[in-house]
Amino acid sequence: MSDGASDARHTRTKLLAMILTLSALWGGAAAALDAYGRRPLSSSQTWDAIAVAGCRVRPDGSPSLALQRRTATAVELWREGRAPVLLLTGGVGDFPPSEARAAADYAQKLGVPAEALILESRSTSTEENARFAADAAPQLKRVLVVSDAFHIFRVERVFGRYFEEAVGVGSVGLLGSRIKGALREVAAVTLYGLTGRL
Numbered sequence: 001m002s003d004g005a006s007d008a009r010h011t012r013t014k015l016l017a018m019i020l021t022l023s024a025l026w027g028g029a030a031a032a033l034d035a036y037g038r039r040p041l042s043s044s045q046t047w048d049a050i051a052v053a054g055c056r057v058r059p060d061g062s063p064s065l066a067l068q069r070r071t072a073t074a075v076e077l078w079r080e081g082r083a084p085v086l087l088l089t090g091g092v093g094d095f096p097p098s099e100a101r102a103a104a105d106y107a108q109k110l111g112v113p114a115e116a117l118i119l120e121s122r123s124t125s126t127e128e129n130a131r132f133a134a135d136a137a138p139q140l141k142r143v144l145v146v147s148d149a150f151h152i153f154r155v156e157r158v159f160g161r162y163f164e165e166a167v168g169v170g171s172v173g174l175l176g177s178r179i180k181g182a183l184r185e186v187a188a189v190t191l192y193g194l195t196g197r198l
Contacts (some may be wrong), residue, residue, distance in 0.1 A: 030182035031151070033189065037149030037170030047083040048140040049118065050074045053129050053147035053155055054090020054099035061095060063102040066148055069171040071088040071103045074146045075110045077169065082144060086112060086156075087137060089120045126151070126158050126188075127197060134162035144169055150182035154189050157198040 052074045055067035063071065067090075075087050086107055090099025097105075098121035109118060120136040123129045134140075141164040147155045149170030159166035172178070192198050 005105060012164045026186055027184045028123065029189075030179070033132075033153050033185050034150045034182045036179055037147075037152030037168065039170075039173060041144075041166075041169055043119040046081065047144045047152060048142045049087040049137065049144075050077050050083045051129075051133055051143045051145045051166075052103055052161065053089075053126060053145060053151065054103075055101055055122060055147075057093060057095050057099055057102045059095050061097055063106050064101075066177070067099060068122060068169075069173060070146050070148070070152065071106045072110065074144075074171060075107055075112055077144060077146070077171070078112060078116070078156040085116050085118055085140075087118045087120065087140065087143065088122055088134055089130075089133050091122045093125050094143065126154060130155075130159040130162045130166075133159075141165070141166075146171060148173060148178070148181055150178060150185045154185065154192055155197065158192070161197075174187070 007167045038116050052070050056064040057072060058064055077083070078086055088100040088103040088107070090103070093100045100119040104119055105115050108114060118137050120133045123132045143159060143163050143166050145155050145159045145166055145168045147168065147170065152168035152170045154167055157170040189198070
């Protein structure tokens with residue numbers, strides 16, 4: 001075998017090893033994010049509000065399955081007496097109404113009265129969810145924040161910059177959506193970290 005062919009094979013082997021290593025690291029980080037968000041809420045303390053991170057609305061205006069899960073988890077915490085109000089976040093995405101409005105309608109179907117709901121309907125990102133929520137309800141200092149489990153690591157840190165205390169509670173979806181979401185979240189956490197937003 002010529003030196004050129006040997007060098008090419010060696011380069012391919014190194015590249016494959018690098019790809020496999022990076023894939024393993026990425027997958028491990030995704031699994032760690034998901035596990036972090038699935039840990040139980042250890043404290044029995046109460047909070048000023050239970051915030052719900054915004055998520056997609058369907059073409060018919062109903063909340064996506066992920067937004068339904070997040071909202072249902074928040075309603076369960078509200079029923080437990082963890083906080084007197086729900087703080088629902090998220091502006092209008094591809095389809096109206098706003099994510100906050102869709103979540104509010106769903107929460108009311110689950111039995112939460114309108115007077116226990118605060119809506120923040122402008123945000124389009126996790127960063128804006130937190131910032132605009134703090135603007136909408138400056139009297140709230142300590143919040144539980146509900147999102148998908150893989151999102152909780154970032155949510156806690158972002159909301160923690162705008163509220164005195166923010167603790168995340170993860171909702172858990174189907175395995176396939178969790179895997180895809182967690183893999184995407186690794187990139188989001190990296191970006192937020194590099195831009196000083198964690």
